[in-house]
Amino acid sequence: MKPRILIVEDERAIRLALSGLLRREGYEVEQAERGGEAIERLGGEAFDLVLTDLALGAGASGMDVLRHSRELQPETPVVMITAHGNEKVAVEAMKLGADDYVPKPFDNDEIRMVVRRGLERTRLARENRLLRARVERDYGMGQLIGAGSAMRRVFETIQKVAETDLTVLVRGESGTGKELVAQALHQHGSRRSRPFVAVNCAAISRELVESELFGHEKGAFTGADARRAGRFEAASGGTIFLDEIGDMPLETQAKVLRVLQERSFERVGGRAPIEVDVRVVAATHRDLEADVRSGRFREDLYYRLKVVEIQVPPLRERPEDVPALVERFLENLGERLGRPPKEVSSEALACLCRHPWPGNVRELRNVVEQAAVLASGENIGAQDLHLDHAAAGAGPAPTSGLDALPFSDAKRRAVEAFERVYLLRALHENDGNVSRTAAAVGMVRQSLQQKIRELGLRSDDGSLVDE
Numbered sequence: 001m002k003p004r005i006l007i008v009e010d011e012r013a014i015r016l017a018l019s020g021l022l023r024r025e026g027y028e029v030e031q032a033e034r035g036g037e038a039i040e041r042l043g044g045e046a047f048d049l050v051l052t053d054l055a056l057g058a059g060a061s062g063m064d065v066l067r068h069s070r071e072l073q074p075e076t077p078v079v080m081i082t083a084h085g086n087e088k089v090a091v092e093a094m095k096l097g098a099d100d101y102v103p104k105p106f107d108n109d110e111i112r113m114v115v116r117r118g119l120e121r122t123r124l125a126r127e128n129r130l131l132r133a134r135v136e137r138d139y140g141m142g143q144l145i146g147a148g149s150a151m152r153r154v155f156e157t158i159q160k161v162a163e164t165d166l167t168v169l170v171r172g173e174s175g176t177g178k179e180l181v182a183q184a185l186h187q188h189g190s191r192r193s194r195p196f197v198a199v200n201c202a203a204i205s206r207e208l209v210e211s212e213l214f215g216h217e218k219g220a221f222t223g224a225d226a227r228r229a230g231r232f233e234a235a236s237g238g239t240i241f242l243d244e245i246g247d248m249p250l251e252t253q254a255k256v257l258r259v260l261q262e263r264s265f266e267r268v269g270g271r272a273p274i275e276v277d278v279r280v281v282a283a284t285h286r287d288l289e290a291d292v293r294s295g296r297f298r299e300d301l302y303y304r305l306k307v308v309e310i311q312v313p314p315l316r317e318r319p320e321d322v323p324a325l326v327e328r329f330l331e332n333l334g335e336r337l338g339r340p341p342k343e344v345s346s347e348a349l350a351c352l353c354r355h356p357w358p359g360n361v362r363e364l365r366n367v368v369e370q371a372a373v374l375a376s377g378e379n380i381g382a383q384d385l386h387l388d389h390a391a392a393g394a395g396p397a398p399t400s401g402l403d404a405l406p407f408s409d410a411k412r413r414a415v416e417a418f419e420r421v422y423l424l425r426a427l428h429e430n431d432g433n434v435s436r437t438a439a440a441v442g443m444v445r446q447s448l449q450q451k452i453r454e455l456g457l458r459s460d461d462g463s464l465v466d467e
């Protein structure tokens with residue numbers, strides 16, 4: 001496609017000379033004699049470059065053409081032709097967004113060069129934009145990978161709300177990438193050069209959560225031997241990410257609500273209100289609606305947080321993202337190890353796409369990295385994947401073949417089958433450590449020990465029995 005140039009020049013002789021010159025250069029050339037005519041055409045047709053005289057007789061001037069061109073076709077460069085000795089106007093034009101200027105009288109080489117330069121810049125700008133858009137569309141935003149439409153919708157929402165200061169609630173199962181979404185919101189907004197402060201509300205003890213968030217004055221409590229700024233202050237001007245907000249104690253919820261409403265708080269043990277300018281992003285994997293109903297979570301805070309809600313879908317609902325994620329994880333691992341990334345066989349990839357991933361992207365990442373490290377060659381095959389088939393529900397359903405048994409026997413067997421699957425998965429998740437598993441599933445350690453013996457979950461060498 002030939003580049004299209006619009007020449008705006010009231011002097012017929014110059015106009016014809018310019019269009020002849022540029023046509024010979026291989027461009028498609030359109031001409032306008034008056035500024036108004038040029039502006040009208042800019043409203044209806046696309047041009048790759050506008051070359052306009054500054055003085056255009058009566059009516060709209062070259063400056064008007066420039067102004068309208070910037071507005072109607074912001075990517076199209078405008079080159080001004082100015083009368084000799086009128087550099088001040090030329091500078092003015094550049095300030096208004098003109099790309100370049102040529103003083104009259106000009107020679108043909110000058111025009112050729114200025115036009116070529118302008119067109120080259122547009123080409124590069126467009127190419128860049130397309131490339132960026134394509135990369136973002138195909139693979140995601142920054143660190144966030146997503147090839148399918150589900151994640152694309154997430155990216156679109158991020159893009160739309162990142163520039164605003166609206167409070168965002170990110171929801172999704174564990175390991176779906178909620179933290180990465182929060183980071184992307186920060187990175188794509190105007191606060192990107194200011195701090196991003198993540199607070200894991202579930203990991204801070206009840207006693208310390210307030211001093212952690214709001215800071216404390218010296219002597220506020222035993223051990224507070226110096227004044228300390230909290231996370232809200234640390235995030236000043238930037239974004240505070242309240243992760244696992246569903247796990248925050250009720251008393252703290254009230255204080256956080258106040259920050260959201262009044263944009264100010266007090267340090268623990270302090271009286272003076274401190275103003276904060278922070279953007280709040282919160283995340284949870286919990287069913288907040290249920291928590292509101294049961295009184296575990298404040299309803300007013302719930303509504304304050306969910307101004308914008310971003311739901312990150314579980315990985316099993318977007319298997320189309322698996323190949324791109326696998327590729328990225330292998331690349332990252334290769335970089336960390338200083339080796340070229342290993343390849344995945346199509347059979348292995350098919351397994352990965354079929355797996356239901358109860359632990360979502362985090363689990364996929366672990367499985368892929370483990371396989372890459374353990375695979376002996378450069379290729380990762382299906383046999384290198386250690387997928388948790390208990391969780392995948394592979395193999396016979398635990399209740400198959402029970403129909404013929406009396407109810408009490410059938411029930412005992414079904415419960416046993418359930419216990420096996422459930423406890424094996426929990427044990428695996430905790431590396432076989434009985435105390436940790438017991439804590440994770442809410443059992444007394446001794447009962448879990450007993451169950452492990454009853455169900456024969458360990459072989460004689462102490463390893464877990466998988467099948």
Ligand SMILES: Nc1ncnc2c1ncn2[C@@H]1O[C@H](COP(=O)(O)OP(=O)(O)OP(=O)(O)O)[C@@H](O)[C@H]1O
Pocket residue numbers: 143144145146172173174175176177178179180181284285325361362365
């Ligand atoms: N879309 C994605 N692209 C690339 N990596 C991802 C993506 N989603 C998740 N990950 C990776 O998976 C892991 C878990 O992500 P993240 O910590 O953001 O999940 P989460 O939803 O906050 O989980 P949790 O609820 O357990 O805190 C991280 O290592 C992250 O880098």
Ligand SMILES: [Mg+2]
Pocket residue numbers: 178179243
């Ligand atoms: Mg998280």
